[in-house]
Amino acid sequence: MSTYWIQNARIIDPAAKRDALGDLYISDGKFVATLSAAAKKRAKKIDATGLVACPGLIDVHVHFREPGQTHKETIATGSRAAAAGGFTTVVCMPNTAPVADNAGTIQLINDSVRRDAVVRVLPTGCITVGMKGAALAPIGSLKRAGVVAITDDGDCVQSNELMRRACEYAKMFDLPIMDHCQDHSMTVGAVMNEGVMSTRLGLRGWPNAAEDLIVARNAILSEHTGAHIHLQHISSRHSVDIIRRAKARGVKITAEATPHHIALTDESLATYDTHFKMNPPLRTEEDRRAIIAGLRDGTIDIIATDHAPHTDYEKDKEFDFAPNGILGLETALPVTLAILVRQEKFKLPFVIDLLTRRPAQLLGLPAGTLAAGAAADLCLFNPNEDWAYDAKAGFSKSSNSPWHGATLTGRVKTTFVAGKIVFAQGKIL
Amino acid sequence: MPWTRRHLLTIEELSLAEIGQIHATATAFKKILGRSVKKVPALRGKTIVNLFLEPSTRTRMAFDMAAKRLSADVISLDGASSSTTKGETLRDTAENIRALGADMIILRHAAAGSPLYLSKFLDIPVINAGDGAHEHPTQGLLDTFTMLEHLGSLKGRKVVILGDILFSRVARSNIHALTKLGAAVTLVGPSTLVPHWFTDLGVKVSHDLRSALADAEVVMLLRIQHERQSSGHFPSLGEYTSMFGLNKTRASWLNPKAIIMHPGPINRGVEIDSELADGDRSVILEQVTNGIAVRMAVLFLCSGGQPESVIPASA
Numbered sequence: 001m002s003t004y005w006i007q008n009a010r011i012i013d014p015a016a017k018r019d020a021l022g023d024l025y026i027s028d029g030k031f032v033a034t035l036s037a038a039a040k041k042r043a044k045k046i047d048a049t050g051l052v053a054c055p056g057l058i059d060v061h062v063h064f065r066e067p068g069q070t071h072k073e074t075i076a077t078g079s080r081a082a083a084a085g086g087f088t089t090v091v092c093m094p095n096t097a098p099v100a101d102n103a104g105t106i107q108l109i110n111d112s113v114r115r116d117a118v119v120r121v122l123p124t125g126c127i128t129v130g131m132k133g134a135a136l137a138p139i140g141s142l143k144r145a146g147v148v149a150i151t152d153d154g155d156c157v158q159s160n161e162l163m164r165r166a167c168e169y170a171k172m173f174d175l176p177i178m179d180h181c182q183d184h185s186m187t188v189g190a191v192m193n194e195g196v197m198s199t200r201l202g203l204r205g206w207p208n209a210a211e212d213l214i215v216a217r218n219a220i221l222s223e224h225t226g227a228h229i230h231l232q233h234i235s236s237r238h239s240v241d242i243i244r245r246a247k248a249r250g251v252k253i254t255a256e257a258t259p260h261h262i263a264l265t266d267e268s269l270a271t272y273d274t275h276f277k278m279n280p281p282l283r284t285e286e287d288r289r290a291i292i293a294g295l296r297d298g299t300i301d302i303i304a305t306d307h308a309p310h311t312d313y314e315k316d317k318e319f320d321f322a323p324n325g326i327l328g329l330e331t332a333l334p335v336t337l338a339i340l341v342r343q344e345k346f347k348l349p350f351v352i353d354l355l356t357r358r359p360a361q362l363l364g365l366p367a368g369t370l371a372a373g374a375a376a377d378l379c380l381f382n383p384n385e386d387w388a389y390d391a392k393a394g395f396s397k398s399s400n401s402p403w404h405g406a407t408l409t410g411r412v413k414t415t416f417v418a419g420k421i422v423f424a425q426g427k428i429l
Numbered sequence: 430m431p432w433t434r435r436h437l438l439t440i441e442e443l444s445l446a447e448i449g450q451i452h453a454t455a456t457a458f459k460k461i462l463g464r465s466v467k468k469v470p471a472l473r474g475k476t477i478v479n480l481f482l483e484p485s486t487r488t489r490m491a492f493d494m495a496a497k498r499l500s501a502d503v504i505s506l507d508g509a510s511s512s513t514t515k516g517e518t519l520r521d522t523a524e525n526i527r528a529l530g531a532d533m534i535i536l537r538h539a540a541a542g543s544p545l546y547l548s549k550f551l552d553i554p555v556i557n558a559g560d561g562a563h564e565h566p567t568q569g570l571l572d573t574f575t576m577l578e579h580l581g582s583l584k585g586r587k588v589v590i591l592g593d594i595l596f597s598r599v600a601r602s603n604i605h606a607l608t609k610l611g612a613a614v615t616l617v618g619p620s621t622l623v624p625h626w627f628t629d630l631g632v633k634v635s636h637d638l639r640s641a642l643a644d645a646e647v648v649m650l651l652r653i654q655h656e657r658q659s660s661g662h663f664p665s666l667g668e669y670t671s672m673f674g675l676n677k678t679r680a681s682w683l684n685p686k687a688i689i690m691h692p693g694p695i696n697r698g699v700e701i702d703s704e705l706a707d708g709d710r711s712v713i714l715e716q717v718t719n720g721i722a723v724r725m726a727v728l729f730l731c732s733g734g735q736p737e738s739v740i741p742a743s744a
């Protein structure tokens with residue numbers, strides 16, 4: 001295994017509150033404090049002048065479509081997109097075909113991960129059988145098979161009673177419950193945010209309240225059961241407020257925001273471009289601002305992408321009929337830097353924290369740190385490099401990104417997983 | 430000013446001058462409809478396809494008739510007979526129609542934005558004949574054409590649109606046309622069907638029929654679909670009628686010269702009393718007739734015709 005000497009990087013390690021120019025050493029797949037003189041001589045040297053060195057990024061919300069929808073993405077292609085985006089750990093949602101509601105499917109996913117993945121890919125299992133919201137999935141067996149959380153992702157559990165039991169039951173295994181907060185009765189046929197834009201465009205609206213109700217329900221159930229509920233992709237300003245108040249009471253909830261919800265609003269839908277169609281939908285400027293404020297004060301804990309690949313021909317439809325979702329992994333870092341660092345003047349180490357230490361902590365993963373002895377998962381990026389993003393030339397199998405063709409600032413140069421370079425010079429190694 | 434637009438997708442994107450050009454061209458074509466030979470050779474040799482992927486009788490017949498009055502060849506396809514029922518995408522259906530040699534596609538579709546979507550990849554004109562709850566531009570044009578015939582000008586005139594506004598493409602197209610023409614528009618109906626978001630489009634929203642109808646010079650009724658009852662938008666058709674149906678008493682609140690409009694199909698006894706629908710203030714059938722002239726104008730202009738070639742110089 002190679003020894004690396006990364007020289008003259010701006011080292012940002014939120015876990016150690018470190019932000020300084022310096023060198024990093026990797027030996028035997030781990031970070032080490034220093035190298036012997038002999039080892040330094042042998043080490044592969046990487047000139048990181050002008051680059052940031054931070055823990056490999058962690059995304060707790062991706063869709064890799066395997067098994068069953070491998071025309072959109074696979075664990076092989078999705079993990080390559082992750083590596084190219086600086087991510088070294090990703091957590092896959094269970095809405096595959098079949099859905100991951102049993103240990104056998106988790107084992108199948110883990111077999112593919114071992115065989116095909118270039119980054120760490122961790123599965124989640126369903127809360128309910130078939131993701132149908134009617135009966136609990138075998139959560140204990142899922143845990144034993146290796147899931148890091150349970151979630152019915154896009155099919156939010158509607159029954160409060162079942163959600164309560166899921167919380168109580170999952171707590172026994174210390175499994176977080178991730179919830180896509182959506183009251184289905186209020187969003188029948190809805191394809192975008194309800195408001196001025198949906199009124200103008202004549203599209204069915206998905207009101208903030210449909211998210212707010214379930215966010216409030218989850219805060220109440222988390223408080224009632226003591227279970228950890230993680231609220232996925234918060235999009236509504238009122239939800240941010242509900243989470244803030246619940247957290248102030250000590251309720252064990254966490255929340256994520258996506259790069260697209262902090263960067264875009266429903267004004268982008270004016271031309272019915274399906275690359276701006278996702279669930280939850282893009283909302284208003286007021287909502288966008290509230291989410292950013294939530295990230296600033298810690299109400300929202302982390303950034304996650306909801307990387308959701310769909311083929312060109314699936315997205316190339318009437319707006320009502322196109323599937324929800326956009327790619328996220330290859331654009332998450334530059335988009336987040338553009339909004340949070342350059343526009344909103346967040347400190348870079350704080351933003352790195354949202355993408356590394358905090359998601360690791362949220363799921364109890366041994367990652368998100370540059371500490372000596374930790375697995376050498378590392379991202380080297382140039383925060384100032386401009387580059388043209390061509391989604392069709394990306395590593396994902398799909399190219400459904402609203403940023404296709406855009407010039408982005410901030411580019412991942414090298415990604416290490418366990419001390420091995422998996423992405424460098426624009427190539428997967 | 431020459432006409433430059435190839436597609437007619439929305440009224441929102443039209444300028445006041447363009448609306449004027451369509452109306453002026455329609456006036457010229459309307460004269461033809463009164464002759465014994467109701468046909469001009471303007472679009473001879475052109476093939477127009479009516480692609481109606483959602484049920485329609487009036488609009489489809491009016492487009493059909495308009496194209497025939499202009500001597501175009503017309504082919505009409507509806508949802509049930511098209512390949513979309515076999516899973517073909519709209520893009521593929523449209524590109525096949527283009528490959529068959531169509532010179533223009535008139536699209537009616539349940540999905541908002543679909544005419545814009547077609548216009549992005551087709552090199553022939555696309556005419557929106559109604560897209561979901563978005564727009565129905567020729568309806569807005571024929572409605573304002575009819576109002577202008579009766580009122581002369583719409584500047585500052587009080588127009589009320591009454592009914593299911595939320596789900597109505599007719600309402601949206603009329604809102605855009607009327608605000609551009611300077612009318613003072615009030616939307617009226619139950620709060621569930623007339624959300625406050627509409628005020629952003631430059632109109633008033635009211636749930637009080639009496640104050641809204643007072644002195645109005647035009648009242649346009651929209652059809653109430655009973656499906657809205659099961660989706661919880663109002664308790665019952667009976668309650669709707671008792672709160673918002675237009676009857677003789679309520680019509681007396683209008684300006685004495687007011688006209689009563691409806692894009693059809695009408696539900697007699699629900700949104701409007703039968704007597705009023707047939708009364709002398711009703712212009713409902715004039716709207717239908719004007720629909721042909723306005724659609725002739727749209728087909729003619731979007732095929733490359735110029736207003737000057739049909740409008741007498743004195744006009």
